[in-house]
Amino acid sequence: MESMQHHEQHVQLCFDCAAACERCATACLREDHVMMMRECIRLCRDCADFCRMCGSLTARDSAFMMPFMVLCADVCDACADECSQHDHEHCRACAEACRRCADDCRRLSATA
Known part of the structure; x- marks a missing residue:
């Protein structure tokens, strides 16, 4: 039961x-010096995609969720x-969410 609760919390974190x-x-695209924010925007978009996939894999208890967590x-x-x-x-705020x-x-991947 505790594992299921951790997985549910992980899905929400993702x-x-x-x-x-x-x-x-989105906010970086509105900055005055948007060209200086290119790498931030690119990584944020990549990270958002990875986090959504990780959350989805965890929610469905996929056999691939643990190795994907390492990459995420x-x-x-x-x-x-x-x-x-x-x-x-x-x-x-993004950096804090990413670190969490x-x-x-x-x-979670270390407990596998």
Whole structure:
């Protein structure tokens, strides 16, 4: 039962992270110096896709969810590292969401 609860929490963390990444990418597109935000936007979009897939795989208890969590954590780390370089509230919020998701991905994948 505890494992199922952790999986449900992980699904929510994944979708929350995807939403934070989407908000960040959208806000970055509105920045005055949008060309300086290209890598942030690219990584946010990649991360949002990975997090949605990870959440979906976890929700359906896929046999592939654990190895995908490892990859998702790496993408979340890359996105968090990039977002941390920018002094925008949306980037800070995205970096925090990415770190939470990456930590949870690693924690769950280590229990497999």
